[in-house]
Amino acid sequence: MPISTPLLDTISYPADLRRLKHEDLLQVASELRAETIDAASQSGGHFGAGLGVVELTVALHYVYNTPADRLIWDVSHQAYPHKILTGRRDRIRQIRQSDGLYGFTKRAESEYDPFGAAHSSTSISAGLGMAVARDLKGADNHVISVIGDGSMSAGMAYEAMNNAGARDSRMLVVLNDNGMSIAPGVGALTNYLSWLVSTHPFLSLRDIALQLSKKFPKTLRTAAERVDEYARGMVMGGTLFEELGFYYVGPVDGHDLETLVPILENIREAKEVGPVLLHVVTEKGKGHPFSDTNKEKHHAVGKFDPVTFDVKKGTSNAPSYTSVFARSLISHAEADDKIIAITAAMPSGTGVDKFEEHFPDRTFDVGIAEQHAVTFAAGMATEGFKPFAAIYSTFLQRAYDQVVHDVALQKLPVRFAIDRAGLVGQDGATHAGSFDVAYLACLPNMMVMAAGDEADLMHMVSTAVEYDDGPCAFRYPRGEGMGVEMPETGTPLEIGKGRIMVEGNKVALLNLGGRLGTCLKAAEDLKQRGISTTVADARFAKPLDTDLIATLVKNHELVITIEEGSIGGFSSHVLHYLAANGLLQGGAVVKPMTLPDAFIGHGAPDWQYRQARLEADDIVVEVLRGLKLDEKVLEFAARN
Structure with missing residues (x-):
């Protein structure tokens, strides 16, 4: 049944919204929430965060003169309503598809997206940069950074706030406190935010906030009344934010437009005040249509029926790599009480939530704090434990200094379980696991593995459990495995040894990681074309199986390395070894196939790999060219 949105239909851009009366905003918000739900039913995507900020989105665009006033969404999971109000409603149902809108904010997509985001905790730094640039230019626009309480657990947010407070720069930080990030909030800070309340006058703004707080729903008001003792242990009784140089306003009910709009209007007009932090309390997923109230589950959803709200699920007989990792680690942990699981706010995404069900005392979710997660794991390793830091490839990038100095340099046996290796589909370039082999395999003391199939992942978990000679990492892709036969338990691999999958004598394909099936x-x-082909799976990017590589080069006319990683990774190590040992003269032609030196846009994974030229057809073309069968390439292209 089509939804009815008569008032929203009159709004193409925020300027249209600002022509409305205050009393119309509640209907706009209601229609915007309905539109967001209906769009998500057709596209799926990050759902709960956007529903939680519908009223906040309406209020910000109503009060501020966007895009002249810069509105920055941290991470921007919550930006779907923002996109609908800023000229992109007609494309919202194609979000995260190859020819549709990006799932996060993107500068190239709209002038209403002043900063591209998809990793957390960057909004305050970017906003401060814009505010200082504004002042240097002598301009007068406003800068607003919206950040969630989960993102506030990352140190970068405090580095930015400390800098902003010291400069006394005029900007607004809106702290969207929904009590959770992707998973339930953890740590003392999130508990602090849940009951933080102001007790000091904040000029006229603070007085307004205190008066309006009396209009909170009873649950929010009761929570606020419990916090009289919040200042214990705080210097001079001030809040943490005030000590960083911010004027604190709140907490404010983030769903009450009668509260939000006048407070934002007063903050907008208080130009003599420096940085302000507005603390709004919201409900993530507010108004979601599902009977299940698991908030984490509704952070992101697949397509669903807009009438029955049944989520549409694909069918697969193969387990996901993430679930294989979780089951394997649980199995080992039952026999080894030194095994620890660590995640940085992604328990379900990494499978650590399953581990926690069995071993809650040995599971640690440290929040959105990858740097801390790595050094925390290093500290545990010094005491004889076996920490498994389960972190997406794209997020491990944020802790690179800690991986180098706190782990590799000290040769500490931290185990890195790197999920989302390679291209990851609709989340696009910001979440692709493109660089981990390149940035890990160059480190002394680091052992790096890559699973070619789900059974091999089990063996790599077993290998990591037994490996105490230093840090190690094993990477694996997103999604389902190949459907191979699974062993009862994993068996530790011989370090630095690959395997032959198919024997041939003319061409060798040397794979690392998730392109093995390809x-x-x-x-x-190639066999059907009469070209005898060996398929070898390297398993290890470091140390290399040099015996295997040398044998392939000596016994084949053409060797092609294939990896779902960037230039500078596995193939670079192979070519370096061959060149250093004189194995490139007079032997096989050696050609690398890697991800291109470019960021691949969002879309279905198979579309992305076609763009990257790493599908089976691309390998065939590379073989034909390598064998100088150019006419065969033309024939192949004509048929395909």
Whole structure:
């Protein structure tokens, strides 16, 4: 049934919204929430965060003169309502598709997106940069950074606030406190935010906030009344934010437009005040249509029926790599009480939530704080524990200094379980696991593995459990495995040794990681063309299986390395070894196939790998070219 949105239909851009009366905003918010839900039913995507900030989005665009006033959404999971109000409603149902809107804010997409985001805790730093640039230019626009309480657990947010407070720069930080980030909030800070209340006058703004707080729903008002003792242990009785140089306003009910709009208007007009922090309390997923109230589950959803609200699920007989990792680690932890699981606010995404069900005392979610997670794991390793830091490839980038100095340099046996290796589909370039082999395999003392299939992942978990000679990492892709036969338990691998999957004598495909199935498919195609092909799975990017590599080069005319990683990764190590040992002269032609030196846009994974030229057909073309069968390439292209 089509939804009715008569008032929203009159709004193409925020300027249209600002022509409305205050009393119309509640209807706009109601229609905007309905539109967001209906769009998500067709596209899926990050859902709960956007529903939680519908009223806040309306209020900010109503009060501030966007895009002249800069509105920055931290992470920007919550930006779907923002996109609907800023000229992109007609494309919202194609969000995260290859020819549709990006799932996060993107500068190239709209002038209403002043800063691209997808990793957390960057909004205050970016906003401060814009505010200082404004002052240097002599301009007078406003800068607003919206950040969630989960993102506030990352140190970068406090570095930015400390700098902003010291400069006394005029900007607004809106702290969207929904009591959770992707998973329930953790740590003393999130508990602090849940009951933080102001007790000092804040000029006229603070007085307004205190008066309006009396209009809170009873649950919020009761929570606020419990916080009289919040200042214990705080210097001079001031809040943490005040000590950083911010004027604190709140907490404010983030769903009450009668509260939000006048407070924002007063903050907008108080130009003599420096940085302000407005603390709004919201409900993530507010108004979601599902009977299940698990908030984490509704952070992101697949497509669903807009009438029954049944989520549409694909069918697969193969387990996901994430679930294989979780089951394997649980199995080992039952026999080894030194095994610890650590995640940085992604328990379900990494499978650590399953581990926690069995071993709650050995599971640690440290919040959105990857740097801390790595050094925390290093500290545990010094005491004889076996920490498994389960972190997405894209997020591990944020802790690189800690990986180098706190782990590798000290040769501490931290185990890095790197989920989302390679291209990850609709989340796009910001979440792709493109660089981890390049940035890890160059480190002394680091051992790096990559699973070619889900059974091999089990063996790599077993290998990591037994490996105490230093840090190690094993990477694996997003999604389902290949459907291979699974062993009862994993078996530790011989360090630095690969495997032969298919024997041939003319061409060798040397795979690392999740393109193994693609290589096998290409080899079958080449076999039909009369080209005998070996498929080898390296398993290890470091240390290399140099015996295997040397044998492939000596016994084949053409060797192609294939990896779902960037230039500078596995192939670079292979070519360096071959060149250093004189194995490139007179032997096989060696060609690398990697991800291109470019950021691949969002879309379905198979579309992304076609763009990257890492599908089976691309391998066949590379083989034909390598064998100088150019006419065969033309024939192949004509048929395909």
